[in-house]
Amino acid sequence: MAACVAGESDQIASRDVSDGRAPARYQVVGIGNALVDVISHAPDDFLAKFELVKGSMALIETERAVELYRALGTAVEMSGGSAANTMCGVASLGGRAAYIGKVSADELGDVFGHDLHAVGVAFRPGEPSESVPTGRCIIVVTPDAQRTMNTYLGVSSLLRTEDLDEATIADGEVLYMEGYLFDRDDAKAAFRRAAEVAHANGRKVSLTLSDSFCVDRHRADFRALVRDQVDVLFGNDDEIVSLYEVDDLHAAMEIVRTECDLAAITVGAEGSYVVTRDDVVKVAAEPVDRVLDTTGAGDLYAAGFLYGLTTGESLERCAELGAIAASEVISHVGPRPLVELRTLIR
Amino acid sequence: MAACVAGESDQIASRDVSDGRAPARYQVVGIGNALVDVISHAPDDFLAKFELVKGSMALIETERAVELYRALGTAVEMSGGSAANTMCGVASLGGRAAYIGKVSADELGDVFGHDLHAVGVAFRPGEPSESVPTGRCIIVVTPDAQRTMNTYLGVSSLLRTEDLDEATIADGEVLYMEGYLFDRDDAKAAFRRAAEVAHANGRKVSLTLSDSFCVDRHRADFRALVRDQVDVLFGNDDEIVSLYEVDDLHAAMEIVRTECDLAAITVGAEGSYVVTRDDVVKVAAEPVDRVLDTTGAGDLYAAGFLYGLTTGESLERCAELGAIAASEVISHVGPRPLVELRTLIR
Numbered sequence: 001m002a003a004c005v006a007g008e009s010d011q012i013a014s015r016d017v018s019d020g021r022a023p024a025r026y027q028v029v030g031i032g033n034a035l036v037d038v039i040s041h042a043p044d045d046f047l048a049k050f051e052l053v054k055g056s057m058a059l060i061e062t063e064r065a066v067e068l069y070r071a072l073g074t075a076v077e078m079s080g081g082s083a084a085n086t087m088c089g090v091a092s093l094g095g096r097a098a099y100i101g102k103v104s105a106d107e108l109g110d111v112f113g114h115d116l117h118a119v120g121v122a123f124r125p126g127e128p129s130e131s132v133p134t135g136r137c138i139i140v141v142t143p144d145a146q147r148t149m150n151t152y153l154g155v156s157s158l159l160r161t162e163d164l165d166e167a168t169i170a171d172g173e174v175l176y177m178e179g180y181l182f183d184r185d186d187a188k189a190a191f192r193r194a195a196e197v198a199h200a201n202g203r204k205v206s207l208t209l210s211d212s213f214c215v216d217r218h219r220a221d222f223r224a225l226v227r228d229q230v231d232v233l234f235g236n237d238d239e240i241v242s243l244y245e246v247d248d249l250h251a252a253m254e255i256v257r258t259e260c261d262l263a264a265i266t267v268g269a270e271g272s273y274v275v276t277r278d279d280v281v282k283v284a285a286e287p288v289d290r291v292l293d294t295t296g297a298g299d300l301y302a303a304g305f306l307y308g309l310t311t312g313e314s315l316e317r318c319a320e321l322g323a324i325a326a327s328e329v330i331s332h333v334g335p336r337p338l339v340e341l342r343t344l345i346r
Numbered sequence: 347m348a349a350c351v352a353g354e355s356d357q358i359a360s361r362d363v364s365d366g367r368a369p370a371r372y373q374v375v376g377i378g379n380a381l382v383d384v385i386s387h388a389p390d391d392f393l394a395k396f397e398l399v400k401g402s403m404a405l406i407e408t409e410r411a412v413e414l415y416r417a418l419g420t421a422v423e424m425s426g427g428s429a430a431n432t433m434c435g436v437a438s439l440g441g442r443a444a445y446i447g448k449v450s451a452d453e454l455g456d457v458f459g460h461d462l463h464a465v466g467v468a469f470r471p472g473e474p475s476e477s478v479p480t481g482r483c484i485i486v487v488t489p490d491a492q493r494t495m496n497t498y499l500g501v502s503s504l505l506r507t508e509d510l511d512e513a514t515i516a517d518g519e520v521l522y523m524e525g526y527l528f529d530r531d532d533a534k535a536a537f538r539r540a541a542e543v544a545h546a547n548g549r550k551v552s553l554t555l556s557d558s559f560c561v562d563r564h565r566a567d568f569r570a571l572v573r574d575q576v577d578v579l580f581g582n583d584d585e586i587v588s589l590y591e592v593d594d595l596h597a598a599m600e601i602v603r604t605e606c607d608l609a610a611i612t613v614g615a616e617g618s619y620v621v622t623r624d625d626v627v628k629v630a631a632e633p634v635d636r637v638l639d640t641t642g643a644g645d646l647y648a649a650g651f652l653y654g655l656t657t658g659e660s661l662e663r664c665a666e667l668g669a670i671a672a673s674e675v676i677s678h679v680g681p682r683p684l685v686e687l688r689t690l691i692r
Binding site (some may be wrong): 076 | 387419421464465680682684
């Protein structure tokens with residue numbers, strides 16, 4: 001596989017997302033599970049005791065959420081949610097972003113909405129629920145900075161086609177959807193509808209696979225979505241290997257390039273691969289003094305990449321921007337940038 | 347004023363808090379405003395724009411809370427409340443602590459209760475309210491690491507005599523009360539009752555003045571309380587000067603030693619003074635590489651001091667323990683220890 005040169009990538013980027021239309025109101029419109037993170041540090045034997053798989057995301061019901069929370073040490077609450085983190089990253093880079101995701105009219109819902117507004121992300125929360133609370137994600141950070149997530153979806157999982165603000169989707173250069181939402185049939189239908197709306201308005205559709213276990217649960221649906229409706233695919237090595245049930249990343253990349261125009265695949269500290277129909281480019285990760293909490297790494301990589309893509313950068317530069325954004329978020333606790341990312345990319 | 351030697355202080359400490367009784371169930375029982383902190387970073391002109399006095403605590407009503415929160419950047423939610431922070435500090439040092447303070451049966455109330463239980467502080471929340479939410483404190487941290495607090499008291503301010511768990515107070519070596527609570531008459535009455543219960547059971551009563559504006563608002567009541575019911579007084583230089591309306595700290599210390607057996611007065615980066623009827627000892631602050639957020643500094647100083655006092659340490663060592671505990675909390679964002687303080691004092 002030949003590395004593409006920046007000039008070629010530039011052409012791909014501008015061909016892909018501009019095509020002569022008036023500037024869209026939003027560069028990126030995200031759809032995802034609206035969650036408040038409950039973050040706590042714990043030793044590895046906490047994971048063993050509760051049979052948690054390090055680095056994964058497990059869906060939990062109320063009873064399990066209560067059990068885990070009770071056992072958890074002092075926690076900090078911060079707005080999270082994968083695609084919401086990404087939209088905050090886009091805004092922090094100086095981009096225009098909107099977010100669609102369901103919260104309740106409760107205190108955590110207020111917190112979630114506040115933190116989007118605070119960084120300038122337009123929030124389209126759908127219809128609030130009277131009875132189902134805002135979702136939350138219990139994140140256990142182990143001493144190796146890995147995060148293990150336990151998500152009580154709450155009202156976030158009730159997202160349906162009716163909750164989509166189609167005018168917002170129509171006015172976003174790139175639609176960005178979070179694979180986690182795929183755990184509910186209504187949300188799957190909403191995804192397909194959102195992609196239809198985007199394409200009908202000449203927009204691009206992107207998807208992040210989110211989690212290899214999530215891919216396992218919905219492999220056939222994910223494959224069909226990628227093949228039929230996704231222009232830009234995000235994922236890490238585990239997720240893409242799981243998607244195509246192959247032995248290694250290179251085999252997976254050979255398949256994905258036949259199914260999808262563009263894929264950006266992260267490989268942890270090694271960086272990322274940008275895969276197009278013709279080329280594969282590897283881009284290094286940004287060095288970090290000390291990794292404190294990997295929560296949000298993939299989310300912020302996507303933010304940098306999408307920001308680059310919608311500002312006409314080369315694909316290699318898109319991946320570099322992703323690496324810079326990811327490096328900021330893993331150097332502190334919490335899934336969203338603590339500094340204005342735009343100051344880091346100058 | 348002669349500096350006392352450790353031997354003398356030791357005698358004072360053991361005379362003050364042990365007097366031959368069986369060990370109490372709790373070393374310290376705290377009473378205060380149960381609050382969840384909403385912490386955000388902002389430049390100094392944010393304070394100017396909203397006419398906030400740096401370093402102070404202002405009480406705010408719902409409308410102002412909404413206005414400030416709306417203007418605030420990305421925030422993090424963490425359990426706070428001055429006396430609650432102190433009780434968590436005592437527990438983190440290895441001590442036995444209990445806390446009395448009102449929360450509602452809402453999400454922030456759950457968070458507050460969880461974070462006390464998580465570090466082993468016994469929580470006596472009084473009767474929950476159906477209609478008044480859990481209190482919160484909007485904390486603006488400026489680049490100089492100073493914190494400016496805006497407190498919406500919510501249900502915390504409804505603490506009344508009926509909410510006191512008198513058995514818990516009776517079983518704590520030292521009762522610790524937070525001056526902030528003095529802003530409501532019912533709470534003042536509860537303070538006096540709590541002090542009566544403590545003394546009737548041979549316990550000591552301590553008070554922190556909390557804030558110089560709070561002292562201004564209730565000077566006469568504070569003076570009467572200190573003179574009549576307080577054995578150990580905590581405060582900083584501004585607060586103690588305000589309490590006695592004198593020109594400088596030394597004048598204030600000359601008065602306080604005639605009114606109260608023991609006072610521990612913090613003077614920021616300079617350390618603290620321990621004032622008894624006979625002596626004044628100055629103890630240095632613990633060096634800190636980089637001060638990130640001074641929220642909780644006084645609370646944790648009191649935690650270290652009270653832990654020392656209830657484990658028979660000399661008064662000088664009590665102040666050193668206070669300095670160590672304070673140094674930990676100002677070196678990170680948030681009002682409670684992130685590491686087990688017991689590991690820092692070995």
